[in-house]
Amino acid sequence: MLLPSGYVEAGDVETLRAIVDAANEISGDDVALPLYLSTSWLRPEHEQFLLAVIALSSHPVLVSFGSSTNPLDSKRKLAIYRRLVTGSGAFSWRTDLAGLDALAHGALGTAIGTGPGLRRFTPPKDKGKARRPDDPTPYVLNPGHMHWMKTGAMREELYVGAPAPTCGCRECGGQRIDRFTESQAAAASRHNHAIIDEYAQSLLSAAPSERPSLWRSMAQDALVAHEATSAVVGRPWNAPNDVSTFAGD
Numbered sequence: 557m558l559l560p561s562g563y564v565e566a567g568d569v570e571t572l573r574a575i576v577d578a579a580n581e582i583s584g585d586d587v588a589l590p591l592y593l594s595t596s597w598l599r600p601e602h603e604q605f606l607l608a609v610i611a612l613s614s615h616p617v618l619v620s621f622g623s624s625t626n627p628l629d630s631k632r633k634l635a636i637y638r639r640l641v642t643g644s645g646a647f648s649w650r651t652d653l654a655g656l657d658a659l660a661h662g663a664l665g666t667a668i669g670t671g672p673g674l675r676r677f678t679p680p681k682d683k684g685k686a687r688r689p690d691d692p693t694p695y696v697l698n699p700g701h702m703h704w705m706k707t708g709a710m711r712e713e714l715y716v717g718a719p720a721p722t723c724g725c726r727e728c729g730g731q732r733i734d735r736f737t738e739s740q741a742a743a744a745s746r747h748n749h750a751i752i753d754e755y756a757q758s759l760l761s762a763a764p765s766e767r768p769s770l771w772r773s774m775a776q777d778a779l780v781a782h783e784a785t786s787a788v789v790g791r792p793w794n795a796p797n798d799v800s801t802f803a804g805d
């Protein structure tokens with residue numbers, strides 16, 4: 557059972573402590589406490605408090621940082637996030653591919669949704685920023701690139717002069733990745749799940765001490781894949797900021 561808990565603005569230590577205290581009043585070994593936090597909590601001055609408040613919880617804590625775009629797109633935030641999820645034994649929750657980063661660095665576990673609404677949450681006052689809200693096609697994770705893109709945008713902006721690559725995942729079976737139409741969101745989700753699962757299985761099959769460097773090299777491969785794709789399609793295509801961050805150190 558997931559306990560209800562509201563969004564907590566950075567620095568609102570009273571509210572955060574009250575949420576954990578209230579959850580501790582509830583007994584049961586099938587209870588987890590999700591914490592929906594502003595990314596502005598990911599600053600050095602908040603780190604010790606967050607570690608301490610998570611440690612106070614008698615239930616497993618699912619930590620999620622909200623953003624209207626990507627919550628963990630800077631090296632500084634990611635470094636604090638890593639220390640937080642590994643130091644507290646928390647579960648990385650709805651924080652996009654950073655969940656795999658957390659898993660590589662020793663998090664208890666991770667849950668990564670397969671569409672934008674599940675991959676991360678948007679703070680209540682913000683609006684989710686879809687780059688092209690008029691494009692109803694599903695978001696698809698481009699294999700080898702760690703890059704989410706709507707298939708409509710793939711067809712119109714990326715794979716214009718060259719065909720989209722095929723995908724060998726269990727859903728696609730060698731078909732092209734830009735084929736998913738508006739009515740095939742479920743199939744696109746299965747593809748996304750298969751790709752994320754491949755990353756997770758690769759990480760989990762390595763020894764824990766080797767996972768951070770393995771994850772870094774997977775992210776570096778994704779950067780190289782962007783360069784290769786840019787050359788093929790004849791236009792620059794940048795890797796997402798978080799992937800550059802994963803590949804960084």
Ligand SMILES: [Zn+2]
Nearest residue numbers: 723725728747
């Ligand atoms: Zn696929």
